[in-house]
Amino acid sequence: MKKQFKYVSYLWDDAKAASMAGDEVALLIYRSNLLGTDLRLTNYGGGNTSCKTMERDPLSGDHTEVMWVKGSGGDIGTLTRGGLAGLYVDRLRSLEKSYQGRAHEDEMVGLFNHCLYDLNSKAPSIDTPLHAFLPFKHVDHLHPDAAIAIAAAADGKSITEELFGGSIGWVEWQRPGFDLGLQLRDCLENNPGIRGIMLGSHGLFTWGDTAYDCYLNTLEVVERCAELVESRAGKKGPAFGGEKIAALEPEARRKQAAALAPYLRGYCSSQQQMIGHFTDDPRVLEFINSNDLDRLAPMGTSCPDHFLRTKISPLVLPLAPDADLSDAVALSAKLVPAFEGYRRSYAAYYNAAKHKDSPSMRDPNPVILLYPGVGMFSFAKDKQTARVAAEFYINAINVMRGAEAISAYTALPRQEAFDIEYWLLEEAKLQRMPKPKPLSGKIAMVTGSGGGIGKAIARKFLEEGACLLLNDINGIRLVDATKELTATFGKDVVTGVVLDVTDEKSAAAAFEAAALQFGGIDIIVNNAGISISKSITDHSLEEWDRLYDILVKGQFIVSKAGTVILRKQAMGGDILNIVSKNAVVAGPNNAGYGSAKAAQAHMTRLLAAELGGDRIRVNAVNPDAVIADSNIWAGGWAEGRAKAYGVTVEELPAYYAKRTLLNEIILPEDIAAACFALVGGLLRKSTGNFINVDGGVAMGFYR
Template sequence: MQKNFKHVNYLWDEKKAAQFGDDQVALFLYRSNILGADLRITNYGGGNTSCKTIEKDPLTNEDVEVMWIKGSGGDIGTLTKAGIAGLYTERLRDLKNVYGGLEDEDRMVGLFNHCIYDLNSKAPSIDTPLHGLLPFKHIDHLHPDALIAVAAAKDSEQVTKEIWGDTMGWVPWQRPGFDLGLQLEKCLNDNPGIRGIVLGSHGLFTWGDTSYESYINSLEVIEMASEYIEKKIKEKGSVFGGQKLQSLPKEERLEKASQLMPMLRGLCSSEARMIGHFNDNDIVLEFINSNDLERLAPMGTSCPDHFLRTKIQPLVLDLKTDEDLSDTDAILKKLQPSFQKYRQEYKDYYDTCKKSNSPAIRDANPVIIIYPGVGMFSFAKNKQTTRVANEFYINAINVMRGAEAISAYTSLPRQEAFDIEYWLLEEAKLQRMPKEKPLSRRVAFITGAGGGIGKAIADKLAEEGANVVLSDIAEDRLQEAVDTYARDVASYAVCDVTKNESITEAYKKACLEFGGIDIIVHSAGLAISKPLTETTDADWDILQNVLVKGQFELAKQGVTILRKQGLGGDIINIASKNGLVSGPNNVGYGTAKAAQQHMSRLLAAELAADKIRVNVVNPDGVIVGSKIWEGDWAEGRAKAYGISVEELPAHYAKRNLLNEIIYPADIANGVFALVGILDKSTGNIINVDGGMANAFVR
């Protein structure tokens, strides 16, 4: 069998597959994972795979056929046993006896539960009958770009015949459900011996007697379609009508994107706060700079999996590549009518297509936004969702590219698209989603986050749902820190808070990564403990520069971004008990910490009109896990109290009223209280010190 492919990745590893022996479910999961690893084959959450095995019926002890299939809402690339459903195949086929036609589709989905064999099953998906009514042991339902291009071409059936002859079936567009399963069954009965079926405007069904045969069959069919499209593109000489304009150079694109993203984020967040993603790869640029953009973009996408994540069509910005984006008010004034028009058109689409039982209209803001010459933005409820939407629109671009090369691209009629987008079963799936965490949809920028208190703060905010951007001067520490988070949660930016340009670059990265910022935490710091006469100018300057000037510049630049978004925000400064208490050998550090505290009060008063809250957390005696205790500070404090360094933890614990050791995680809880709970507090100081009477603020 063929193992060398140009347009798809052959990832089957014989040694790894051999480890599963004759475990057909394990081999089906392995096949699913390697198919899902290639975005040209299917994107996150797209497609479905299955296998059928013979099992013992626990009630009769007789052999029965069981179909194992990806459950509702799953992803084949990351599929595990916990994510599949196991159903009696014959019971599923017996549902043909009670099926009442297209109006009965939603009821049928509920009946799938009566076919469950494995009581640990995930909820069966709407694709279940499409697999169950076909006889094959292993089946792949995929959404390859090349196949959807064939499926979305205006003469799709004829093109299918041209590419595969009599070896492939073709079924016209129909919404997934029991009746589509019947259509696939009929297609196979009418065309015995075919290797697969093309679903009009939708995707591909292929199969095999073994997991490997199904895998190879899928790859070969996709490769044939890809080669056909490649040949057509060469014959045509150009795609998308050729290029209408040139892209800006890479650095200029990123600069424009970082300036614009907070403004776009604010506009897209008129109903609920959104997280952003930016893409300017070659595929995107070829499309958005083309002569055909104005014709193709409004047509919308063809595959249901695409528009469910991207909305029916993108918003194309009326901005020139040489536009000056520094004047926020002027740019927002120019952008607002486009967003208003998009929202109204989406409302009109809803009002025109809705039915008496349709769910309420959803957020009318665009998901995909195109800036010709610069790139493509996406905005959704979290980073994974917006990244995946971005990837799906790239799939849609590839589909348009292929269909246009073949003949002409066709999209789903608006009513068909609406019926899927507002399908009651789709709404039920949305309602089953877990409740969002308190800091979901928010982006936190934390300085000093390579370890110690800063990392603990980042951990806590991420745990509560925020995206976090860790900054520090040590890249190795940052890389190690970011690796502790799941994908799409965290990023990092090397940042020296004593240098304005370093802060600028760090904020730029945060905007490019997540669309903007909502929470700024200044945790970067150092401590120097010396008597007055031993404190040098260098000691004084570095304390002022890191703790005070750094805080000032972080706030100054950060507020510019927060105002672009118009969503309010939080600034939390990590100061110290030493800013309130007069202690020995502490003139430089204590003065800087007092300056941090009073600057925070001043900013709280100034920024309240923008709904930007500024608060302070005062730690004390955080020895375990704190970076400042790795240097000379410990020796200085031990000397000041007349004890040894080893005695410091016990000394600090005993001197607070609660006799508690204070950890970095305790400081992180203080930050979370201010940004996640106390949403009407500003100008406040929270002491996290176990209770120090001489540091009480009132």
């Protein structure tokens, strides 16, 4: 019979679990994935789970107890067998003989590798001993909002005792490590029969003899915590002291956020280029619009998992919800002092808490930025990290709300927070991170990216680490391309917006989408186009206007709107125009298309001259005869070119290849490679330049 819960999700499927009977590791992964789907229980990368099994020792042949636990840097929501560390339990526990006290905590981590049973294990995490010293077959360590609300309350220990009648133990806050594992063991020995342990300011441990018993125990404990929080909600008055200011209407909030995001991104990127995320979640609005915002926000978070991703405290922006954001000078006068003040405050925190062997101070810019009446921004090195930081701060808001309802919220002491943030083990983990890809931290928009050259450019940029705003006037092509690229690269880095490049409002909406989704823009690729091949007598005025509207006016409209965003960020950027060999080479039946391409080419030079002072590079790629998956061959272009050259449509690819110096067919991927060459960093001091990708057409050489 399915259990009923109000505040957590019961997702256990008896039939599915039965199919894993006898495989405790499979059941561990199943349980972990269920827990990880509910953000009320834990967030991405937060918490860890384990099970203990009897295995045959490959050396002695004897049966021995092995613990399977989530490895370092994993996520229980997406955990697989490859993300587990498998260790001998007896060896882990025997490390107590080598333990020399809390001053030597970090030295113990290196010894975990000597306890590995599975040599293909993920690296064991710092939480490994916390599971090892608990004797239960299945153990969960989670960071549920409702539980941390109690753990972070000023009198959390007594609340826990009263709420659970002594069936949940309490261990005061301490940084995770070997000693904390010993404290968990001691708490259990001193309180036999308890069903879990609350860690002050941190989280919750629960357990069971089977995967299901553990799962059910976890849900029941968290449900009871949530019931307490909700039963007290409103008893002391409105949450967070009630509303101080009113939020703007949803559409107005998003307009204001889109207008502001590029400015914020520029300030947050003073040391490293950042990607942004915006949310106006109702929980965020309740907090940032409240009377208690100014008291609670500077306190910071309590749970170390929250703190590591959101920094010591957020920056509350000194702006009215309906502030005029069109005056860049006036806006700068408010934002510059706010950011400088935050950086000074962060440096003071670092200098006051640092140790002799502390790593150098990291980026002093805020991760979380709160805009009362509008919403919350977060900025990080990539989109996933920015989104997850926002999710963690929402968890922190939930914790503050709950703690304030049942008692009074308390945050981690500054020194403890510093010791987590600048932990040498965390620093070592950061140093092991792979080198960023060339376009990491960059945001690109490629017009006409539903197929052909545009989609190839988008794919290449995604492969090289960029976030991508796809757009196309053909909604079906756009949806298909978005699904395809999202399936490969993930939903965080790909979004699609229908765009008519001939319409200023449509272009403005596309850049608003980029600002809301990612924080701004770095690379603008003007790729959208059509082609019409007719003799001058057959060429209609309507066709002439359509060519110039899409190719020339479209490039102008998109470049103009994009320049506004690039200037707000003040970080430079790239405008890249996909022009054509036809901008240089004269041929028959090509008066409209060829002259429009020539206009595009000269606009490239003009904008390069105008925008150089803003460090905005404007370059172009001249393709020729790119046939695969391209809209250019629709509307009779192929027939027109075939007629002009005296060949059949089927013979066109070979004809185009043979007329080149390299005798090559040109593919969309070839154009994408040239685009990457221009924006990938090696040519960062080039502007006003053209790269021909045509296999070598001598008439198209620049002179």
